[in-house]
Amino acid sequence: MKKIKTALLSYGMSGKVFHAPFLKLHEGFQLLGSWERSKKLIQEDYPETVSYKTLEELLNSDVELVVVNTPVATHYEYAKKALLAGKHIIVEKAFTTTVLEAEELVALAKEKNLKLAVFQNRRWDSDLKTVQKVLNDKVLGEIVEAEFHFDRYNPSLSAKSHKETAHDGAGILKDLGPHLIDQALYLFGLPNAVMGDIRTTREGSLVDDWIDISLYYDNLRVRLKASFFVREANPAYTIHGKKGSFLKARGDVQEDDLKEGKKPNLNTWGTEKPENEGLLHTQENDKQIREKVSTLQGNYYDFFEGVYQAIVYEKAIPVSGQDGVNVMKIIEATIASNAQKQVITI
Structure with a gap:
């Protein structure tokens, strides 16, 4: 089974609770680590992972999928940087702060032939x-x-x-x-x-x-x-x-x-x-x-399975960028x- 190398943009509550456990459970993902600004916590739970010092260090690595799980006001900036670096992305809700930002990210992902999923786990x-x-x-x-x-x-x-x-x-x-x-x-x-x-x-x-x-x-x-x-x-x-x-x-x-x-x-x-x-x-x-x-x-695992199928087998994204645009509308x-x-x- 192909392993998708994945990294988080933070390891606070959302990274620790909603993402890392399912990325570890799913055999198709390899959790490489997380960008951590002050507290260095991810290695306590997953000793094999890396604590990236900067976003640039993470984006310059061999990570293939980036989970943008930072505060909403940063989603557009970080998601855009990840797409420009050639990474697939999962963006937490709210997708962005405006419809225009959301539409730009969807267009950029399409232009780069990258997958963009919005984390509507519920x-x-x-x-x-x-x-x-x-x-x-x-x-x-x-x-x-x-x-x-x-x-x-x-x-x-x-x-x-x-x-x-x-x-x-x-x-x-x-x-x-x-x-x-x-x-x-x-x-x-x-x-x-x-x-x-x-x-x-x-x-x-x-x-x-x-x-x-x-x-x-x-x-x-x-x-x-x-x-x-x-x-x-x-x-x-x-x-x-x-x-x-x-x-x-x-x-x-x-x-x-x-x-x-x-x-x-x-x-x-x-x-x-x-x-x-x-x-x-x-x-x-x-x-x-x-x-x-x-x-x-219920099982949030099914979202991650959908993302895996989309990246590896070109299946439909479980929650698409357009879904995120519609919520912003x-x-x-x-x-x-x-x-x-x-x-x-x-």
């Missing part, structure tokens, strides 16, 4: 995979409305200064927002128009920390919400169709397990607790059905709608 959450199956099974009939939540109760400001300093890459719209937006576009496609409401609710906060986004389709409305002041959680997914409804709590265990240091596998990984099963209430042949729906397994439309207090056509 397509492989157990929650969303189950929602997608319910939709594909057509048990709800024509979908009339959907509401997705990514809520937390966390009134304290983040200790990470880049998350709380006012700049183009900060705020909940470009942190949790891309998860919600990408999932909606993945399931329903691009909307015709967007209405957005953005607020700052935490004491002392300098960035947005509450969003309410409505996506307008011909016969469907999708509402996306995220907040830091939800002590009693709403269902993460509420889907209403002309035949029935499906409600699902957020129950994917992968992030928590990874933070605890658990190592992913290909068998039991991403298995939710039974009590988080979704509720289906619908009708079939004049018979009322109200039952729990077994949750599918919704983000920009949300910002414009909030500022103008009106619906923005896409």
Whole structure:
């Protein structure tokens, strides 16, 4: 099996939790190391790796795939440098800070015949995979409305200064927002128009920390919400169709397990607790059905498998650069709608 030589651009939480474990699990990747600015931590977990002193040192090495997992405001600069150095790239969400930046990176990757993937790992959450199956099974009939939540109760400001300093890459719209937006576009496609409401609710906060986004389709409305002041959680997914409804709590265990240091596998990984099963209430042949729906397994490994297949066998990228552009279009439309207090056509 061909090994893709891979390096990270940071080894903080995202590198340690979301990337390195899966790059090590997948036999098709060779984790060479990470660019580390101050703390040198990657060799504690992976002694065979290198701690690169500078980005230039990393890009001048024989690395083939670069994971751009630095703060959002740096994504465009670092992704562009990696592409110009002839490297395939995975870019974390939010893809960039503007649509123009996103489109330029997509064009550059195409020009250089390089692969560009956006790390929207939550397509492989157990929650969303189950929602997608319910939709594909057509048990709800024509979908009339959907509401997705990514809520937390966390009134304290983040200790990470880049998350709380006012700049183009900060705020909940470009942190949790891309998860919600990408999932909606993945399931329903691009909307015709967007209405957005953005607020700052935490004491002392300098960035947005509450969003309410409505996506307008011909016969469907999708509402996306995220907040830091939800002590009693709403269902993460509420889907209403002309035949029935499906409600699902957020129950994917992968992030928590990874933070605890658990190592992913290909068998039991991403298995939710039974009590988080979704509720289906619908009708079939004049018979009322109200039952729990077994949750599918989640596994972020499948994203990396998709990237491997794209690089080695020219398969479709699992989350393409155009997918990233589309998410940025919704983000920009949300910002414009909030500022103008009106619906923005896409």
